[in-house]
Amino acid sequence: MEFEHTTLSNGLTIVGEVNKSAQSAAVGFFVRTGSRDEAAQVSGVTHFLEHMMFKGTDKLTALEVNEAFDRLGAKYNAFTSEENTVYYAAVLPEYLLEATKLWTQLMRPALRDDDFNIEKNVIKEEIAMYRDMPQFDVMDRCRTLHFKDHPCGHTVLGTKESITAMTAEQMRNYFTNRYAPNNMVLACCGNLDFDPLCALAESKCGDWKPSDVERTLSFYAGSKENRREEKANLVREHICLISPAAGMQDDRRFVMSLLAIIVGDYTGSRYFWALVDPAIAETAAMQYESMDGVGVLYSYIRCGGENVSKVTDIIKGIFNDLSAEGVSEDELQKAKNKVLSALTIKCEQPMGRLTNLGFNWVYLKQYRSMAEDIESVKAVTVNDVNALIAEFNPGDFTQLSIGASKEQ
Amino acid sequence: MAERLDKHILKNGMVILGESMEHVGSAAFTFLLPSGTSTLPDGCCGAGAVITDWLFRGAGTKSSRELNDALDGLGLHRNSSITSSHISLGAALEASNLANALALYADIILRPSLNAEQFELSNQLAIHNLTALDDNPQQKLMLNLYEQFYPYPLGAPAVGKADELKNLTAERTEAIVKENFYLPQTIFAVAGKYDFGAVCKQLEQLFDAAHSEVDKQITLGQRGRKYTHEQHDGAQVHIGMMTETVTIVSENYYDAMAAVSVLSGGMSSRLFTEVREKRGLCYAVAARYHTLKQFAGISCYAGTTPDKAQETLDVITAEFGRLCEGISEDEMQRAKVGLKSSLIMQSESSSARAAGIASDYYLLGRVRSLEEIKDKLDQTCVDSVAGFLKNNRFEDYTVVTVGPKEVSLGNSEG
Numbered sequence: 001m002e003f004e005h006t007t008l009s010n011g012l013t014i015v016g017e018v019n020k021s022a023q024s025a026a027v028g029f030f031v032r033t034g035s036r037d038e039a040a041q042v043s044g045v046t047h048f049l050e051h052m053m054f055k056g057t058d059k060l061t062a063l064e065v066n067e068a069f070d071r072l073g074a075k076y077n078a079f080t081s082e083e084n085t086v087y088y089a090a091v092l093p094e095y096l097l098e099a100t101k102l103w104t105q106l107m108r109p110a111l112r113d114d115d116f117n118i119e120k121n122v123i124k125e126e127i128a129m130y131r132d133m134p135q136f137d138v139m140d141r142c143r144t145l146h147f148k149d150h151p152c153g154h155t156v157l158g159t160k161e162s163i164t165a166m167t168a169e170q171m172r173n174y175f176t177n178r179y180a181p182n183n184m185v186l187a188c189c190g191n192l193d194f195d196p197l198c199a200l201a202e203s204k205c206g207d208w209k210p211s212d213v214e215r216t217l218s219f220y221a222g223s224k225e226n227r228r229e230e231k232a233n234l235v236r237e238h239i240c241l242i243s244p245a246a247g248m249q250d251d252r253r254f255v256m257s258l259l260a261i262i263v264g265d266y267t268g269s270r271y272f273w274a275l276v277d278p279a280i281a282e283t284a285a286m287q288y289e290s291m292d293g294v295g296v297l298y299s300y301i302r303c304g305g306e307n308v309s310k311v312t313d314i315i316k317g318i319f320n321d322l323s324a325e326g327v328s329e330d331e332l333q334k335a336k337n338k339v340l341s342a343l344t345i346k347c348e349q350p351m352g353r354l355t356n357l358g359f360n361w362v363y364l365k366q367y368r369s370m371a372e373d374i375e376s377v378k379a380v381t382v383n384d385v386n387a388l389i390a391e392f393n394p395g396d397f398t399q400l401s402i403g404a405s406k407e408q
Numbered sequence: 409m410a411e412r413l414d415k416h417i418l419k420n421g422m423v424i425l426g427e428s429m430e431h432v433g434s435a436a437f438t439f440l441l442p443s444g445t446s447t448l449p450d451g452c453c454g455a456g457a458v459i460t461d462w463l464f465r466g467a468g469t470k471s472s473r474e475l476n477d478a479l480d481g482l483g484l485h486r487n488s489s490i491t492s493s494h495i496s497l498g499a500a501l502e503a504s505n506l507a508n509a510l511a512l513y514a515d516i517i518l519r520p521s522l523n524a525e526q527f528e529l530s531n532q533l534a535i536h537n538l539t540a541l542d543d544n545p546q547q548k549l550m551l552n553l554y555e556q557f558y559p560y561p562l563g564a565p566a567v568g569k570a571d572e573l574k575n576l577t578a579e580r581t582e583a584i585v586k587e588n589f590y591l592p593q594t595i596f597a598v599a600g601k602y603d604f605g606a607v608c609k610q611l612e613q614l615f616d617a618a619h620s621e622v623d624k625q626i627t628l629g630q631r632g633r634k635y636t637h638e639q640h641d642g643a644q645v646h647i648g649m650m651t652e653t654v655t656i657v658s659e660n661y662y663d664a665m666a667a668v669s670v671l672s673g674g675m676s677s678r679l680f681t682e683v684r685e686k687r688g689l690c691y692a693v694a695a696r697y698h699t700l701k702q703f704a705g706i707s708c709y710a711g712t713t714p715d716k717a718q719e720t721l722d723v724i725t726a727e728f729g730r731l732c733e734g735i736s737e738d739e740m741q742r743a744k745v746g747l748k749s750s751l752i753m754q755s756e757s758s759s760a761r762a763a764g765i766a767s768d769y770y771l772l773g774r775v776r777s778l779e780e781i782k783d784k785l786d787q788t789c790v791d792s793v794a795g796f797l798k799n800n801r802f803e804d805y806t807v808v809t810v811g812p813k814e815v816s817l818g819n820s821e822g
Binding site: 054066091120122131135232234273277282338351 | 545
């Protein structure tokens, strides 16, 4: 594995991890923009814009774009989070330059009014789809409850109302400011030659204009509110807990991810033994998400309405025990084994490496090899985990529950 | 693609398959146990869901806690699934832990504790998971679709039926495990980094258990209803439809795969273009090929708000119909390159390959090499797909909807 990187004069950085023994290659544009960068009146514009980027350029129609990617046999798509919009494609090595060329074209889209109006319907369908998935709905809304006025609480999808009211002009303005080369990273991994890819980027992206794009970072410990909402068509109780955690720039993010495994992995965790094994809840899991200057530990628990108070007491007990006694050497070692094997498996495919490579540059301006990540995980001690528990107090959380009305 | 296929048959008839992969540090394995939903006795629908949980609650000399600690200690990423024909138990892990993991899985498969108290917990979890399906209309829809489409009991839902789960007992479920975990019909596959000689030697020792012969014949019943609607007061109408096509053994299999790819392969495929891009009817619309040994179908899912549900179904049905009028050379090329590139990328994942070779062996009695699949794809062409579609028109659909509004199947389907 070799790491390469270069920055064009307009600020676009290109990073590559070359692995000549891979069967495939992956490429992606990482744009440092997400729902946290939106003003309230354009809630959902980042995600809507991500859809619109596939609608073509002044020279390409949407169908031509899709046909061109499909002709390469590309596995391509995009995703939008609170902080990033990522466009990616995994292809056979011989098609990498062609796929990269397509993305460079699409990063300067036409954003036509007609396409905008049709795509609005698709976005509203996506919002409706997630409303029928209470496990996503509860997490999304708990996040808003947790972050309150902090920008990380902005919903990615927006609302039916904000999408309906949005104009194409508002989207174009947002695009011009956020999709500036100094706010983007072009990352590539796998079986590839770095220099031709850079030459291509220079010729296609070299004239993009930088902007004075900004993001203000602040840590926020969360509202710690506790709410329950009723929804007539639900049969189970869907519970989300969010507590504060270390951000992406914090070296203790590896400690935090191990803590999340110890507390809430799908097997063998404290949640598993206390809630799932005795059939009190059918699902209970915790995940760590590190973001720009802030982080969260999420828990999602699903159980029957009759078990809600039992679940609440058990969770309280789990966090009390954690604070009082900390974690054991044995459970830390098991968590490490799980994290390390997951890392190995994920990184065997170039597409698996791409997100690590891209995000490390977006957040840290740093290349980290898989071996360095492995070392960071191995180096974590019980004291590190226990110190983190004392500092962040994961038992002090924001809670949102969604379930059937209590009268039923 | 420098894959190498290994094969060995244990004395008891259990088949051991391996596909070594260069440049990986992981190994993935899967056991296909002949205990799928269609093999269960009447009245035991859902027993598979109970069994896959119960097996891990202690085995050999280890308690539930000890067993799970041992598995976690190996950094194992477990997966289990239940299909019409099999319970599949597998894992992916760092290659150096493979031998230890196989020893634990031998205990789980041959010597599970199957403790009665633990059964109650496994059974409760299965009942809760079934109940929770009501909060997941999309998944519920697809399970119902397979159940209606395939002749009984081939599409029986792995999650089970509420009354049958409630009536299950530890004794009955244990008897199913004892009878169905029949080693001569079990397939084991490993992919990634492994030493095949060592794996075979170890499995020969671990799985030398004798097993009385079981003669299992499944008597097929009727297919389900043509149209099923389930009222659900959600935001969308979830639409599932399925139509019959050739199975993997057919000489037209690759034509069928190409046809599905034209319909719903990449984003330039017909369904995505007509339903989402041109009309904005849906966010999610996709068709896929699904095969059992005896029957196969092409299923399609779409989710849309109630006032667009009828138009969505009509457009999808029209696209299935239009496919039989032929496809273009350009569509054919995109379908082929898409299928080939999926194949090669899959070859980089040890888990995908372990599952793939085990499934091939069950369905075909042999494992196709990646080269063979590539050659067959190369041989398909516009004419072969057109010929196949002409002789296998999509005319008969099984439709299921879950949501606030029913749809009409039109004059021909009523």
